[in-house]
Amino acid sequence: MSTTPLPLSALAAPIERGTAAYRRANFALFLAGCSTFSLLYCVQPLLPEFARDFGLAPAVSSLALSLTTAALALAIFIAGALSQQVSRRRLMFASMALAAACNLLAAIAPDWTSLLLARTIEGAMLGGVPAVAMAYLAEEMDPRHLSGAMGLYVAGTAFGGMMGRVGMGVLVEIGSWRSAMAAIGAFGLIAAIGFAALLPPSRRFAPRRGFVARHHLDAWRAHLAHPGLLRLFAIGFVLTSVFVALFNYVGFRLAGAPYDLGPAGISLIFLAYVFGMFSSPFGGRLADRFGGRAPLIGGIAIMTAGAVVTLAAWLPLIVLGICLITIGFFVAHSVASAWVGRLARADKGHASSLYLLFYYFGSSVTGVIGGWAWQHGGWSGEVALTASLALAGIVLAIRIEDPRQPDRSDA
Known part of the structure; x- marks a missing residue:
């Protein structure tokens, strides 16, 4: 038997900017984003180490990341439904702590199969953070300040992604890949404890009692039937498609003539x-302040311009293009994430999980298609593919109705 969550009008007031609760929630979710993405991507610079230590082909060593992201994509979808039945804070804390523990197990894995098993479970555990974090912010934050709070959470994911890639290179230089993975796992546990201590409990969400499959199916179906949400889901696909494809293959370009950069030099690209x-x-x-449409279109346009700039042969211009791509991506992703929460009047966890499912699906699909574009068209082919996708994203953004009137009184 299920119970309907209380209407927002019967619950507590939302969290407003400038309050202690706002600062605590933002820092807690910054920790959650940082921990999640540092754990997720910490193996990316270790793939050559895995290939050497376990005697693997490069494609096989990449399973340490690809299996984790695949498990994450599926788990996000499930977590979006589960989050309607349990405490959002407890679910995110458990996900963070268990994922960090899996990373520690992967660090001491005696063989390749054990490492892959630990990493796959880790991806499944991490799924409890991204969709639930987006839903928590959408429910608890004052709508006037939602996009800003979502932007701080996305900033945490950016820092985590950078730390998991660049930081691991430094740690490996100091010790071994096992000690480096253990260090990231330990950081994840500390971040989980800090998260639980800081995040205010949900005050505007009442969990449903009992799991009713029909309710979840109806919620997903309703979100997919919403034209604005469906366009935002497609934009999530576009954003990660462009970002991941360009970052995946710029390393191949810089490793060849005339740049001939080594792994250490290429990894510095992630400082963007x-x-x-x-x-x-x-x-x-x-x-x-201004509503979602203009910043979203602007972010995607900056990504497109950055991709075009990377066509230059001069290395500093290529780096500038990568920086523009990064700026545009994170602007657009933070705005789109918040807009999903604003358009989803109910079952926000389901809406967030659908957005992230499209988001990670774009990474998987275009990551492969980008390889074909690189093989057959070189870097020009890569830019043509990603710039075309970005332009499609601009068209989608233009067509999304933004019923919220921007509030400029508190800017």
Whole structure:
């Protein structure tokens, strides 16, 4: 038997900017985003180490990441439904702590199969954070400040993604890949404890009692039938398609003539994530003030311009293009994430899980298609593919209705 959550009008007031609860929630979710994405991507710079230590082909070593992201994509979908039945804070804490523990197990895995098993379970555990974090913010934050808060969470994911890639290279230089993975796992446990201590409990969400499959199917069906939400889901697909495809194959370009950069030099490209840490909250504040459409279109347009700039042969211009791609991506992702929560009047966890399912599906599909574009068209083919997708994203953004009138009184 299920119970209907209380209407928002019968629950507590939302969290407003400038309050202690706002600061605590933002820092807690910054920790959640940072921990999730550092755990997820920490193996990316270790793939050559795995290939050497376990005697693997490069394609096989990449399973340490691809299996984790595949499990994450499926788990996000399930977590969106589960989050309607349980405490959002408890679910996110359990996901963070268990994923960090899996990373520690992967660090001491005696063989390749054991490492892959630990990493696959880790991806499944991580699924309890992204969709639920988006739903929590959409429910608890004052709608006037939602985009800014979402931007800070996305900034945490940017920092985590950078730390998991660049930081691991430094840690491996100091010790071994096992000690480096253990260090990231330990950080994940500390972040989980800090998250649980800081995040205010949900005050505007009442869990349903009992699991009713029909309700979840109806919620997903309703969100997919909403034209605005469906376009936002498609934009999530576009954003990660462009970002991941360009980042995946720029390393191949820079490793060849005339640049001939080694792995250490190529890994410094991920320092561009620093721009994402600042651009995502900035984009969120713009959306809070002016509405979502203009910042979303602007973010995608910056990504498109960045992709075109990378066509230059001069290395500093290529780096500039990568930075523009990063800035545009994090602006657009933070705005789109918040807009999903605003358009989904009910069952926000289901809406968030659908957005992230499209988001990670774009990474998987276009990551492969990008390889074909690189093989047959070189970097020009890569830019043609991603710029075309970005332009499609602009068309989708233009067609989304934004019923919220921007509130400029508190800017």
